[in-house]
Amino acid sequence: MRVIGLMSGTSYDAVEAAAADLVLAGDVLRMRPLGHLSAPYPGHLRDLIAGALPPSATTVRAVTELDTGVGQAFAEVAVRAVRELCDGTADLVVSHGQTLYHWVEEGTVRGTLQLGRPAWIAEATGLPVVSDLRSADVAAGGQGAPLVAMTDVLALSALPGVPAALNLGGIANVTVVAPGTAPLAFDTGPANALMDAAVRHFTGGACEYDEGGRRAAAGRVDQALLRVLLGDPYYRRPAPKSTGKELFHLPYLLDALAAAPVPEPDDVLATLARLTAVTVADACRAHGVTRLVVSGGGAHNPVLMNMLAGELPGVPLGSSDALGLPPDAKEALAFALLGFLTVNGLPGAVPSGTGARRAALLGSLTPGHAPLRLPEPAAAPPRLLHVTDEPLV
Numbered sequence: 001m002r003v004i005g006l007m008s009g010t011s012y013d014a015v016e017a018a019a020a021d022l023v024l025a026g027d028v029l030r031m032r033p034l035g036h037l038s039a040p041y042p043g044h045l046r047d048l049i050a051g052a053l054p055p056s057a058t059t060v061r062a063v064t065e066l067d068t069g070v071g072q073a074f075a076e077v078a079v080r081a082v083r084e085l086c087d088g089t090a091d092l093v094v095s096h097g098q099t100l101y102h103w104v105e106e107g108t109v110r111g112t113l114q115l116g117r118p119a120w121i122a123e124a125t126g127l128p129v130v131s132d133l134r135s136a137d138v139a140a141g142g143q144g145a146p147l148v149a150m151t152d153v154l155a156l157s158a159l160p161g162v163p164a165a166l167n168l169g170g171i172a173n174v175t176v177v178a179p180g181t182a183p184l185a186f187d188t189g190p191a192n193a194l195m196d197a198a199v200r201h202f203t204g205g206a207c208e209y210d211e212g213g214r215r216a217a218a219g220r221v222d223q224a225l226l227r228v229l230l231g232d233p234y235y236r237r238p239a240p241k242s243t244g245k246e247l248f249h250l251p252y253l254l255d256a257l258a259a260a261p262v263p264e265p266d267d268v269l270a271t272l273a274r275l276t277a278v279t280v281a282d283a284c285r286a287h288g289v290t291r292l293v294v295s296g297g298g299a300h301n302p303v304l305m306n307m308l309a310g311e312l313p314g315v316p317l318g319s320s321d322a323l324g325l326p327p328d329a330k331e332a333l334a335f336a337l338l339g340f341l342t343v344n345g346l347p348g349a350v351p352s353g354t355g356a357r358r359a360a361l362l363g364s365l366t367p368g369h370a371p372l373r374l375p376e377p378a379a380a381p382p383r384l385l386h387v388t389d390e391p392l393v
């Protein structure tokens with residue numbers, strides 16, 4: 001089955017698309033990635049998202065505009081993906097949409113909202129669309145995140161020791177696969193969210209992020225600010241847990257700076273990079289991680305990666321490329337995989353990661369132009385992911 005995964009993460013900079021052929025052969029899920037592409041959100045849509053995200057107040061009209069605007073932006077990228085990655089033919093689109101709000105109260109997720117109405121994608125491509133992938137896990141008592149855990153578990157299971165996958169997006173998440181124990185997956189805290197907020201703030205919106213970690217490299221870690229930031233109870237909460245930009249936003253950083261003033265912006269960036277490195281490393285140490293497979297935009301920040309390596313001596317850090325999953329396409333591929341599982345009647349959630357009562361079948365299905373025809377449900381779930389360059393038979 002040829003599947004296109006669509007994703008825009010908490011950094012809401014661009015829509016990422018990745019295509020793959022997927023075949024289930026016994027307990028091995030074979031994936032042949034066909035490529036990926038990224039299309040920046042149009043400026044007005046980005047502004048609309050920024051204006052609707054917490055702690056801003058928004059209106060139902062703005063939410064409706066976003067649902068349409070994001071749906072249309074995803075639809076445009078899906079059409080390109082069919083043409084540019086799939087030689088004009090695909091079977092299914094899987095859309096994560098754009099998270100607008102992840103409603104967490106005292107560690108329990110009560111709801112999670114991803115916008116981008118799938119009808120726009122189905123209309124533009126003619127293909128069926130799996131969307132709203134988080135709600136079923138939330139309804140089953142889970143966090144609804146991180147959902148990349150399924151891909152991580154299938155990809156890491158064959159590795160020795162205690163491998164973990166780390167994604168450094170706006171928020172950082174890890175999936176830990178220890179032999180003889182159920183896998184764990186949780187958000188460790190901010191990856192780039194606070195650094196991006198700081199850069200935007202200090203440059204009056206002229207820069208979006210600390211390119212190459214240059215500002216953090218030029219600064220010095222401020223121990224008082226680091227202590228204030230590390231005092232957040234989120235880091236001490238046991239898994240399962242998830243978070244988002246509802247917590248880690250600019251006013252949150254400004255509150256911390258009011259408690260521990262730091263005059264030099266580059267020192268703030270150095271401190272925030274250290275915060276990410278320390279909280280990720282603490283999470284890895286707590287679970288005995290012996291190898292880290294890294295993806296997400298933060299993998300392009302050498303200062304952050306060096307700090308992380310410094311916090312985890314003896315733990316090799318490598319790119320998810322080593323598993324055949326390009327670091328900038330991994331999340332989109334992971335959602336393609338989840339949609340494939342859904343249409344084959346298989347659960348996509350990893351309940352030991354999300355904390356759900358049971359492994360739910362994920363997503364809602366929107367038909368394409370033709371009547372919906374689903375494959376016969378698969379007999380058993382996969383246990384391993386095999387990524388290959390070779391055409392699948």
Ligand SMILES: Nc1ncnc2c1ncn2[C@@H]1O[C@H](COP(=O)(O)OP(=O)(O)OP(=O)(O)O)[C@@H](O)[C@H]1O
Pocket residue numbers: 008009010011012013167168169170171172192195196208209210211212213295296297298300301331
């Ligand atoms: N060259 C670079 N130098 C430094 N940082 C970078 C670089 N490239 C990307 N980043 C960081 O990565 C971020 C984007 O990462 P990514 O696209 O993985 O996040 P996301 O998918 O939106 O978030 P999430 O995984 O939390 O949903 C940017 O906002 C920036 O902070």
Ligand SMILES: CC(=O)N[C@H]1[C@@H]2OC[C@@H](O2)[C@@H](O)[C@@H]1O[C@H](C)C(=O)O
Pocket residue numbers: 009010099102112144145146147148149169170171172173187242243244331
């Ligand atoms: C609610 C939501 O969108 N959560 C995202 C967010 O971005 C990173 C982290 O927080 C992760 O838990 C999740 O996304 C990834 C793709 C996931 O579900 O695995």
